[in-house]
Amino acid sequence: MEDFDRALRAGRVEEALRIATTRTEASREPDGAANSGLAEALILLARAYVRVNKLREAIVIAQEGLAVDAQLDGRCEAEFRIVIADAYERLDELERADEQCTLTTVYMRRIVPSTPIQPVVYANSMRHAMVAARVSERRGRLLGAARLLDSALRQTELASDPRFIRSAEIAEVHERLGREYVHLLHLHRGRIARKLGDPTTAENMIEVAIAGAEELDDTESLMHAYLERAQLAAAPAVACAHVLTALRLHEAQVGEIRQDELRVAVRLSREALFALGVDTAFFAGAIEIAWRLIEHARARVFRARMLPEAPDAIQDNAPMPPPTDVERLAEQYTQEPTDERRDELMNALWQREQLALPPSEADAVPDWVLPGEDAHWLPGPGTGVLEFFVAQEEVYGFLLHDSRAQHVYRLGVSASVLFRRVSRLRELIEDPDDDEAALSEQAQQLSQWLVGPHADGIMELDRLVIIPHGVLTYLPFSMLPLNERPLLEYVELSYAPSASILEVLLRRAVPPVRTATVFADPHPNDDLLGLPDARAEGQQIALLLSTDALVGARATKAAFRVAMSGVDVLHLACHANFDQHQPRQSALLLADPTDPRLPAYITVDELSDSCLDAQLVVLSGCQTGLADLAPGGELDGLVRAFLVAGARSIVASQWRVDDTSTADLMTTFYERLAAGTGAAEALRAAQLEISNSLEFSHPYYWSGFAQFGDWRLTARPS
Structure with a gap:
């Protein structure tokens, strides 16, 4: 296990996972019989999965290990329960984590002999103390966490004492294990001391932790130790x-x-x-x-x-x-x-x-000016970039535009409050029969935080590129009020995943966009999957683009594969399935040639590994713009997949759109696009037309669509 532990300490998680996977596969008996080698290998695999943040998988593996161990001598129960508790704590399922910690404590009290403590028991007691302390800390039991860690630190002092450990061999192993764990205990104890308002103890503990981590080349612990130093810095x-x-x-x-x-x-x-x-x-x-x-x-x-x-x-x-x-x-x-x-x-x-x-903390919205040299990548005159970042304690906004009048500000609202507000607005907007006064109130408050500080600058712009972050990815900025009118009425809106991606997209010349393929209503005879208005929509759009519409049983996965090569515009009027738990398995639903009643799935994974010639992709379906949030805005969704595959510009929906209003919106969008209007401005014109109608004025019908990437693309028919 030493090679595995060294890899984990150094942060070489890929190597650690490979070691654990290889050992597990080698330990599995052909007949599926339990063996001690398999139990030990499953411990390593579960620990590796925790470190690569595959927490549910880690729990499944550890539970399999418990079943294997139960058929043997039960010696590995503590290791598996510690891993399960660790995973539950990281998943914020603290009651379950606490339960596993209690079961581990009961088990270890039962097996600890009166004779000298064996090395495996000693190592488990160290790991258990750290996980149990972290769970106690998260549940607000700081003093309890401190007692657990202090007890473990005393144990490291006594573990090689000849008065208690009579075997020189065991004492030597304990001394080595002590070196591997003592700096981790000090790191956790230092964090608890900081939270208890004892900076002197915290600083002393962190210094010991840093020295131990450097000696063992434990870059993982060293990283967390420097973060603790940052929290302690005056x-x-x-x-x-x-x-x-x-x-x-x-x-x-x-x-x-x-x-x-x-x-x-x-x-x-x-x-x-x-x-x-x-x-x-x-x-x-x-x-x-x-x-x-x-x-x-x-x-x-x-x-x-x-x-x-x-x-x-x-x-x-x-x-x-x-x-x-x-x-x-x-x-x-x-x-x-x-x-x-x-x-x-x-x-x-x-x-x-x-x-x-x-400025002082009392100032709700302090302003700074971003250095001008950082804005060299900005798009041309009349275009501004509004970028957000949701940090731990604060939410920040940047407005940058060609006049170099860049402003950076704190929103004066916590990330948790922002999350609740955006979630509530989404609930209200997706039900057009719900309380319109409550919707207006939520939209007004969000606009005050996100758009209000930049109102004067935005009024001078023709186009605003929004780079959202975190929960703001799910917010329809187009409907936020500015001076009592939707933001969309003032500026053309576009979205981008980051400023650097935007820079590279805009650096490329705008290509001619002439050929197109339209997919519509792949399941016309299905009560759940059928999209009757999408068929008419697709045929109308195909006429505008001088192409053919693949509808019903013709809208197959094979036809889609063909269309990916050599076509400039892809229009997809079909359902999309968003998998919240496995976002990379989210998929478009096309026709199955063997049975038209069944869907054929094109997943995010498949799209990401494909090569796409289409410059413009329009996803006129349900939930096509939704994505799961990974660090720094890693969007695991269909929009991300098409951008990775090679698309320059994407139009997609953010919630389950209305069939009839979407057909009207898309027809207007393509009429403008075929006339030479850019993608973002064409979408804006279509949304404004729908919003001004009596039947579809509610934001549910028009604000769910957004344009991502290069807004300049048009679609003149060949």
């Missing part, structure tokens, strides 16, 4: 320095992972790391560093797959962020934490950004 600039160090350790680990899925999973488990980095950089007044961290955190795997030809500065293996004088001083301070180094770093932060110290 000066914001010092905290920023420590967070940057932790982020560098994180990037070094993730840079060794080659599998996209694992890389995203590991980032998901550490999404709070970048959020803390942005918070501390803002509080330190280091706005440029905060901006670069935000861009660096956004959709990096997405970016690397979608834009392999992009400059090194935005490639997935690029340094984060590129070294500057400020960061060099931060690095020096972490190596030599003297008052002189601290003052040098703080002065450099203020001078580098040419900013005053941040």
